[in-house]
Amino acid sequence: MPDPSVPQTRTPEAEQSAPEPGRGVSRRALLGTAGATGLVLGAAGGALGYAAAPAPATPLTSIGTDRAMFHGKHQPGITDALQAHGHLVAFDLKPGAGRKQAAALLRRWSVAAERLMAGEAAPHEDTDVARDAGPSSLTVTFGFGHSFFARTGLEKQRPAALDPLPDFSADHLDRKRGEGDLWVQIGANDALVAFHALRTLQKEAGDAARVRWQMNGFNRSPGTTAHAMTTRNLMGQIDGTRNPKPAEPDFDQRIFVPASGEPAWMANGSYAVVRRIRMLLDDWEKLARPAQEAVIGRRKSDGAPLSGGDETTPMDLEKADAQGEYVVPLNAHARITRPDQNGGAAMLRRPFSFHDGYDADGTPDAGLLFICWQADPLRGFVPVQRKLDRGDALSRYLRHEASGLFAVPGGAAKGEYVGQRLLES
């Protein structure tokens, strides 16, 4: 077994010897957004000291070399750009595993996540599945579920914000695919890099934890569309238009627990609500386009509100047509979910689509792995979902099949592991 204290380079790329950029500053940004292929190759194959590596057959583009940072104020995978591939996985501690084993596990997981996000080999017996690939914007994010705290004797540290979500009338929840002691979100722009991370973390779980549930998701590949701000979901709608933007002054306050927040170990953390939302595509696709647009309140083609303008134009909720009817119907999804209709609360939605084949009757098992981030679920997800539950036009085309709520602590400082402030409190 290789000595885990000696970093192994998984690729000829020299990420680990490069000057460490700040959180969120990607390799692409360092090289300038022109990001000419020759420049990237020059850096990887020459300037950073790997001139002896054989000339590659095709260049790594920034899709491969882009890198997110593991250490930082917040964990990665919350404000980073959506990746093309995602894995969500929940683990339960095994019988006999308590706080001590959980602490050791989070330490192992943090070591592995840091290495894999840098494009390096796994700490133990790397499987080579991600070999030759760059970091590919891999992010790994860790969270704690409600049940974690009793199992580890840490009930007093359990945030009130982790209290179970209320029941919603539209829920058809499979408990076996929901919640869990520990939650891991993996995202990457390469499927093998993402799978390699999933498998590595499962192996590092060892005797401490076992997989409770696991889901796969996807988003558009970088470079296949000119429409970068937002993505489309499997209903064909542009999704995420009204997401809060990091440049907005109250962004941090809405999404992250303040540094002085409670409990102290959640400083700079966030809460993730995860829902497996099946889309009833057979019913949805029977609707003509104007009917679909009335359900959402936006045009399908470009995401503009039905009241006019383009995707970023504010919705005119009062605008009426010649018959005096609101052009954005009262039960339109986009009207009901508008932050200024919900006490100013907001959540950052960062979803993946999913498609797990077909049911026996030919119905696609497809939809959205809805993931939203907020400083407080009772001010973010819950009030919005309560409103939707009372009469949103979209709800009849959706089925919430699984649910999870997780406390995602702040990012680990250098030398620290994720959750250390909880587990060593």
Next chain:
Amino acid sequence: MPDPSVPQTRTPEAEQSAPEPGRGVSRRALLGTAGATGLVLGAAGGALGYAAAPAPATPLTSIGTDRAMFHGKHQPGITDALQAHGHLVAFDLKPGAGRKQAAALLRRWSVAAERLMAGEAAPHEDTDVARDAGPSSLTVTFGFGHSFFARTGLEKQRPAALDPLPDFSADHLDRKRGEGDLWVQIGANDALVAFHALRTLQKEAGDAARVRWQMNGFNRSPGTTAHAMTTRNLMGQIDGTRNPKPAEPDFDQRIFVPASGEPAWMANGSYAVVRRIRMLLDDWEKLARPAQEAVIGRRKSDGAPLSGGDETTPMDLEKADAQGEYVVPLNAHARITRPDQNGGAAMLRRPFSFHDGYDADGTPDAGLLFICWQADPLRGFVPVQRKLDRGDALSRYLRHEASGLFAVPGGAAKGEYVGQRLLES
């Protein structure tokens, strides 16, 4: 419903008004392999007449604009580069549907495939799921299974090559996930483009056919690795090193039915063997690297034979170590599958990896959607699989869970649909 005879442009890209390149000549090739982003954008936003389109937020790269051709001597999706996303789907004709309905279906499917591969909207009620994206190297490939011919009264046209494959001792086949009247292979470098094609073809199946089984797969994303020739599988091995290359003189003869071949409707066609091969990763990953390399006969790091050299070096089957043992063991997978050990037969392997989550006991449901192409399965897949079945070292780490054999006719000429020469024979 829009008039299907009027092409709708799905994107601001003007592929359909561009001069039509020959089969396999991609947009990227037309623009030169430097493929500078500005050039691609210039073409899409200016030279081809869409100057009024709003400036996109980010550029489409060649990942989005690359395009495979629907019309040609052979169907697409056989010799094209592996795509990042794949869907395999089999359909059975519905009760009451016969030759006439099948012909109409193949005509509808061909129209849809041609349009989607050009980055245009679906012929009927496009769902917008692929909107904004380029063609993203989409390919759609159609095949006929053994059962198709009795259902359509075309038994006399059924090729002998479609006779059921022999049983192999290692098979654990789920019949419900195997075979089928019709088979469609979809590949694309964007997940939404691939899903959109799958869903469009399912909708076009209408009253004629229903989904029998469907599987999802993936490969590495373009640009994430410098290692372009071959891909890695979920065991971490480089896969496809010994694939026949189109430049080799006997390539066509091995992979495609000759223009004068039998039956006549299969001229320039090929036979696809499809196997869902579960990898027993928990067992595999317990093997130390040297043991894994002995199973395969090649180094994991770079795919070089254990007899030395690099990935492309011919394997020295006679080379022995100091103890007189063959350095490439007698039961090594790469030794047994060498074409020159199998009467010169060869198949073109063009697989996708799959990962459908975890079994209840924490075992990953993952492996390879093995797809191989050959002029004659009895000279391609069958003799190789027979040899593997007798004592290949890799077999104990694999389980063949589903199987299909399909006759894939030659490509459709302009104005023709795939399978027309069979269905109107």
